[in-house]
Amino acid sequence: MQALKPEQYRRLQKMAQAWKDRHGPGFEASSHANRHLDVDALCFQRYSCPEGDADGAMLVGALISPVSLSLVLLPAEPDASAPSASNRRAFALPSGRYPFTAEVLEPDLWLWRCELLDDLSDLESREEGSRLAQRLMDKVMTPATTD
Numbered sequence: 001m002q003a004l005k006p007e008q009y010r011r012l013q014k015m016a017q018a019w020k021d022r023h024g025p026g027f028e029a030s031s032h033a034n035r036h037l038d039v040d041a042l043c044f045q046r047y048s049c050p051e052g053d054a055d056g057a058m059l060v061g062a063l064i065s066p067v068s069l070s071l072v073l074l075p076a077e078p079d080a081s082a083p084s085a086s087n088r089r090a091f092a093l094p095s096g097r098y099p100f101t102a103e104v105l106e107p108d109l110w111l112w113r114c115e116l117l118d119d120l121s122d123l124e125s126r127e128e129g130s131r132l133a134q135r136l137m138d139k140v141m142t143p144a145t146t147d
Contacts, residue, residue, distance in 0.1 A: 012041040018105035032121045033066040042133040062133035073112040082110040094143040
């Protein structure tokens with residue numbers, strides 16, 4: 001696994017903050033928001049989409065918030081053109097294909113997101129959230145076996 005560049009880490013931090021700015025008021029209004037959790041981009045790694053997925057190099061990882069855990073694809077380079085908001089598309093990852101929705105957070109900041117869990121109320125700490133994100137990424141990035 002190739003280490004991310006410092007500017008990619010900065011983009012992930014910016015993405016997490018933009019997500020929090022946009023959705024934070026909804027977290028407070030949610031009855032199942034977990035007050036132990038905050039918005040964080042976790043376990044990201046560089047991934048080259050297979051043939052047929054024209055987006056090429058992406059950063060893939062987990063986005064956790066007080067209300068959800070999502071799988072996220074972010075263009076590896078910041079100059080990638082954004083798809084139209086609410087555009088839907090399936091991407092092939094090592095464990096299978098996942099349905100993603102494009103979300104534009106700022107004019108120059110967008111991502112593909114696939115929400116996997118919409119209730120994290122049973123987690124008791126940020127550390128538990130981080131471990132859950134790590135297990136998720138281990139499963140997603142492990143090739144599916146066929147029996």
